[in-house]
Amino acid sequence: AELAWWRPGDRQPSVMEPSDYLPATRARVGLQEIHGDPVTLEFSAVPVQTLEYGGHHYILWKFGNLSTQSGRPAVTSTWDFGNGLTSSERNPLVWFFHPGDYRVTLRTTLRPGEVRTVRQWIQVADLLQLDAAQKPRAFDRAAQMVAAYPIGRLSENDRRAIVSLLAYCDRDDAVENACRSWLEEVYRKRGPVPVDVALGLGQVLTNARARYADAEAVYEEAIRHLRPENRFGYQVYLALGQIRVRHLEKPDEALAVLEVARRQVKPENQIYQRQIAIAMGDAYRAKLDRDQARQEYRLAEQLAQPSSADAPQRSSFGLTVEAFLDRGDNAEALEKLQQWADRFPTDKMGGWWSLLMGRCLMQLQRHPEAAEELALAAKLEPFGNYTRDILEQLGHAYASLKRFDAAIEAYRSAANLLDNPVKKRTLEEQIRRIESEAPRRR
Secondary structure (H helix, E strand, O other): OOOOOOOOOOOOOOOOOHHHOOOOOEEEEEEEEEOOEEEEEEEEEEEEEEEEEOOEEEEEEEEEEOOEEOOEEOOEEEEEOOOOOEEOOOOOEEEEOOOEEEEEEEEEEEEOOEEEEEEEEEEEOOOOEOOOOOHHHHHHHHHHHHOOOOHHHOOHHHHHHHHHHHHHOOOHHHHHHHHHHHHHHHHHHOOOOOHHHHHHHHHHHHHHOOOHHHHHHHHHHHHHOOOOOOOOHHHHHHHHHHHHHHOOOOHHHHHHHHHHHHHHOOOOOHHHHHHHHHHHHHHHHHOOOHHHHHHHHHHHHHHOOOOHHHHHHHHHHHHHHHHHHHHOOHHHHHHHHHHHHHHOHHHHHOOHHHHHHHHHHHHOOOHHHHHHHHHHHHHHOOOOOOHHHHHHHHHHHHHHOOOHHHHHHHHHHHHHOOOOHHHHHHHHHHHHHHHHHHHHHO
């Protein structure tokens, strides 16, 4: 027979309703005997700690099988915690991902062939908070546990909580596995695509792994499965366009999907309209289409609704970046350059931003990216105010990559733009030095 909490006076065992919580976190069925042996069917449930992050509550409970027969402990334990998770441990630890009422079931074997069941409602609430100093370690322990959870059995809210926690703890492998299994299940069942999951997986592949082609494939697969009820599908098109233009050098293909995103997003959604305009400007810039790039960048700046107070900030970005680079604070310089490009994207057409970005990437030892940005800037503005400096910096980048012929060509182009004879001689000496050393360094 299946047994549950047996309240005094009941003739038959009954399952407790959520309003009938025990004052203590213990479910017990006391029976006099089974086949002549004294038996106690009982389990304990104790809240251990609560974590909060990203709108989710991670609440850890410890359960214990206290059942005995003739004083001997139970042989086996099979738990169902009412949240999609199960366990066969005797005294398991379990995370719940939001407060609520959960019906816990314990099926226990007291001796071969004798299986009994205890059921109990528990109320999971935020009962215990951690000090700030304890939280990093607690989060890491939580991530270690939930990485092994069978995500397919959980609700969407709990799945999102798991992915959020794993991402917070930088467990990129676990995030990738969780998101992939989630998406595969959705595609198999032909359900609506969880756009945030596809975007999250793409971001892990892009930002943490630099696996740009894999991220592109994730977005393409999500787009193939989009359905009319996916109101936020334009976000996937935008992400696909961004990765194609910024990492895969596919500006034409990027423009195609960005046009789809622009048609789908509502005109009043200025945040995404602006992101689309910047991405399209980047695509036209990569195609050396100056007019279209400036048009898109200007649209993005208009959508930002700048005030008069923004005017001095425009020039202060560059001065701040130069100060960071002079001090060797390259990470801070890169962050400021990205903020500058996001706030005033048209400045990416003027030369100063590209020159500082190239210099920053060089100091970060990211020479291929520096060469790519500087070469593009030189083509966009062949006779601009910063072109000579851009070409000289481009020569440094090519020399670092041992592309000596390209370095010499960049230096010569820079020298041809110089009127100052002293600086011109310096560049010519640099060219001669490379020509003499290049055969030995190839």
